Amino acid sequence: xxxxxxxxxxxxxxxxxFLVYRLGSAITVPGVDTTDLVAGISDNSLFEMINxxxxxxxxxxxxxxxxxxxxxxxxxxxQLLSMDVIPSLTELAKGGVMGRKKLDKYTRYLAVVFAFxxxxxxxxxxxxxxxxxxxxxxxxxxxxxxxxxxxxxxxxLVWIGDQISxxxxxxxxxxxxxxxxxxxxxxxxxxxxxxxxxxxxxTNGKWLFVAYIVVYLLIIVFVTLINTAxxxxxxxxxxxxxxxxxxxxxxxxxxxxxxxxxIPVIFASSIMMAPLQVANFFDKxxxxxxxxDWLGLSTWYSLAIYVVLILFFTFFYTxxxxxxEKVAENxxxxxxxxxxxxxxxxxxxxxxxxxxxxxxxxxxxLAIIAVMPHVxxxxxxxxxxxxxxxxxxxxxxxxxxxxxxxxxxxxITQKSYKGYYRES
Numbered sequence: 001x002x003x004x005x006x007x008x009x010x011x012x013x014x015x016x017x018f019l020v021y022r023l024g025s026a027i028t029v030p031g032v033d034t035t036d037l038v039a040g041i042s043d044n045s046l047f048e049m050i051n052x053x054x055x056x057x058x059x060x061x062x063x064x065x066x067x068x069x070x071x072x073x074x075x076x077x078x079q080l081l082s083m084d085v086i087p088s089l090t091e092l093a094k095g096g097v098m099g100r101k102k103l104d105k106y107t108r109y110l111a112v113v114f115a116f117x118x119x120x121x122x123x124x125x126x127x128x129x130x131x132x133x134x135x136x137x138x139x140x141x142x143x144x145x146x147x148x149x150x151x152x153x154x155x156x157l158v159w160i161g162d163q164i165s166x167x168x169x170x171x172x173x174x175x176x177x178x179x180x181x182x183x184x185x186x187x188x189x190x191x192x193x194x195x196x197x198x199x200x201x202x203t204n205g206k207w208l209f210v211a212y213i214v215v216y217l218l219i220i221v222f223v224t225l226i227n228t229a230x231x232x233x234x235x236x237x238x239x240x241x242x243x244x245x246x247x248x249x250x251x252x253x254x255x256x257x258x259x260x261x262x263i264p265v266i267f268a269s270s271i272m273m274a275p276l277q278v279a280n281f282f283d284k285x286x287x288x289x290x291x292x293d294w295l296g297l298s299t300w301y302s303l304a305i306y307v308v309l310i311l312f313f314t315f316f317y318t319x320x321x322x323x324x325e326k327v328a329e330n331x332x333x334x335x336x337x338x339x340x341x342x343x344x345x346x347x348x349x350x351x352x353x354x355x356x357x358x359x360x361x362x363x364x365x366l367a368i369i370a371v372m373p374h375v376x377x378x379x380x381x382x383x384x385x386x387x388x389x390x391x392x393x394x395x396x397x398x399x400x401x402x403x404x405x406x407x408x409x410x411x412i413t414q415k416s417y418k419g420y421y422r423e424s
Contacts, residue, residue, distance in 0.1 A: 014168035119147035264313035
């Protein structure tokens, strides 16, 4: 029990942080009536995704309405700019611990700007769409007041994520997002039960509910396979002896099928959300209605744009995460090589070719999972919004769960080694 005391304390701290997050998500900002907002968000696929990533805080207009989405967007942009786009940021990225600390500071500054602009857009746009939302009427003092609360809440969640990373288990920011998604699952399942089983308008409702649960489980299995699938390229060392030449589990170069995780989906959603947020500041015109149709994820052509963006960002982010030239260089420095492939340029081209092929599979799978909840209402217009299967949420939950399990196993192994050395 002494060995697992630290792990137990980390788990308890993480659960306490989740409790604070869920309580904050239920606290509505003052002077707001969300009666009409709940139904309105569920009818908009793009806003429903932001609501899902924020743990349902947006439909409640809670202090945590934005979640950690502004911070994620800011971190992605800083990473992109650090790839030889802005030389000073590139130097910081290569500058070790101190450089990463400065980049993180710039990310937080940018997250504040994004959160404040996004908050003003949401409050102003929703107040025009739902005139009863702001109890005291639409005025800029109220809008700025609520936007400030939203911004503070988003940055407070980032701080909670940092504390989870330091004192809890898992990656803090990812754990916060997962907590919000998992917290909405019971409500989603109960809504599906009410819509199918308890509704008199649906025939064979019990069988449809069973099919709904089965499909949901199949999605979880499919997402798990995609997140754990990898292409293993065998490698050998030039200094290996006869004994070492026997293959072990470490004698390969693993390339994940979905190296980009859910980042392309979040970034594609942010790109499509930006014009809609700007459009909220203008009166409704025919042009703005067309923008809504093209970017609102409620038509087939808007979903086609969404899929193209996901495919593009999957390839882009994968190339950013795995550089074939650096892989070939590191293999050469370690005295290792791929059997049948010459070191250097030929190795780089081979790794790049294999990576491109598996990324095709990963990007297509990611796009299918991401668009599934948006396609279902188009195929079945009468389908209740609660029945839309959250593929994006499952990608996040499964990915974070796998990484958290690996970290806990690592902590257990570390504690076992420490106990072994103390006894010896």
